[in-house]
Amino acid sequence: MSDAKPHIYVAAGLILRPDGSLLLGQRPEGKPWEGWWELPGGKIEPGETVLQALARELQEELNIQVTQSTPWVEYTHEYPKNIVHLMFCRVTGWEGTPESAENQALAWIHPDQPLPVSPLLPATEPPLRWLRLPTRYLLSSIENAEGLPAFLERLDAALADGVRLVQFREPAWQLRYTQGRSEHDASVSPRQKIFDSYGDLRHAFEQVLQRCRDHGAKCLVNSIHPESWWAEADGVHLRAEDARYLLRQGSPRPAGMVGVSTHDAEEISLARKLDADFAVLGHVLDTPSHPQRAGMGWEAFAECLRGAGLPVFALGGQSSDTLADAMAHGAHGIAGIRKLHR
Numbered sequence: 001m002s003d004a005k006p007h008i009y010v011a012a013g014l015i016l017r018p019d020g021s022l023l024l025g026q027r028p029e030g031k032p033w034e035g036w037w038e039l040p041g042g043k044i045e046p047g048e049t050v051l052q053a054l055a056r057e058l059q060e061e062l063n064i065q066v067t068q069s070t071p072w073v074e075y076t077h078e079y080p081k082n083i084v085h086l087m088f089c090r091v092t093g094w095e096g097t098p099e100s101a102e103n104q105a106l107a108w109i110h111p112d113q114p115l116p117v118s119p120l121l122p123a124t125e126p127p128l129r130w131l132r133l134p135t136r137y138l139l140s141s142i143e144n145a146e147g148l149p150a151f152l153e154r155l156d157a158a159l160a161d162g163v164r165l166v167q168f169r170e171p172a173w174q175l176r177y178t179q180g181r182s183e184h185d186a187s188v189s190p191r192q193k194i195f196d197s198y199g200d201l202r203h204a205f206e207q208v209l210q211r212c213r214d215h216g217a218k219c220l221v222n223s224i225h226p227e228s229w230w231a232e233a234d235g236v237h238l239r240a241e242d243a244r245y246l247l248r249q250g251s252p253r254p255a256g257m258v259g260v261s262t263h264d265a266e267e268i269s270l271a272r273k274l275d276a277d278f279a280v281l282g283h284v285l286d287t288p289s290h291p292q293r294a295g296m297g298w299e300a301f302a303e304c305l306r307g308a309g310l311p312v313f314a315l316g317g318q319s320s321d322t323l324a325d326a327m328a329h330g331a332h333g334i335a336g337i338r339k340l341h342r
């Protein structure tokens, strides 16, 4: 990124109606990028917080008073003449009806449908894509064949409640399976056995995948499991060490959707370099699944998200009760093995 170019800091609002529609504005005559479509917002003035700048801009541009907004993703884009740091924020409450106060055209669009307006500013495309990502991410915790019926019941309840993103993640089971097989048959390499094996673990994976398919939910496979399974599902969820390994090898980004587990800002930057769809950061709160490790807390979580450049889920001690807290601290949503549904 060039050091000679000026840096500008911008607050941009994703003004969202309850039906999921989103407001775009067209840059008026006389401004740089005149005629291009963007999210309402503008430059942050000295002494202003991001949310203050956003509220002022939306008052000036649309004549609305923001009553509910949360920071979301900080994203940097290099243009030919400058480097823009966009602080995208979700705006879910306002008073008044948005109107064109600066002679700009306005359009309510649906992020999951083809755009009815163009062209869109280059840095405004990623947030429209991120909006399609569900805000609850359920991680499996089956442990063994006996645990499958109870987990499938929990999965059914979550899917019925609208959870649309699931990760198949059974590290202890995968390890036991690999070790068990290698003990009995020394003629085949343990690695080969992982990739060829079909047993209880495979059955559990198929059951989870089928249920996700039935509900139109996406299913990602943790990178501890065979690579051939990633492609059968909707993509992979990489452990941080696997993300680091892929980058070191110069490997191409895995196909399909890509999530990355992270524990700090440096690991979030790995996810961004890999062009992942999202990262998961934890542990935020104390959690029974990691009793020996204290949670980082919401302030440290928010700090790690500075300049993240992609949506980040909060992990650790999360439930439907913490979703609002998570979003207030910049999370895209929450991830966990416990109850993410009501």
Ligand SMILES: Nc1nc2c([nH]c(=O)n2[C@H]2C[C@H](O)[C@@H](COP(=O)(O)OP(=O)(O)OP(=O)(O)O)O2)c(=O)[nH]1
Pocket (backbone or CB within 6 Å): 008, 010, 011, 012, 031, 032, 033, 037, 038, 039, 040, 041, 042, 043, 044, 077, 084, 086, 121, 122, 123, 124
């Ligand atoms: N508001 C907004 N700006 C965006 C988006 N995407 C994007 O690249 N930008 C860039 C374009 C501009 O270089 C910069 C915003 O600056 P601006 O000129 O609109 O700011 P402003 O409203 O304070 O305008 P000004 O009167 O100070 O010139 O951010 C977006 O979605 N919304």
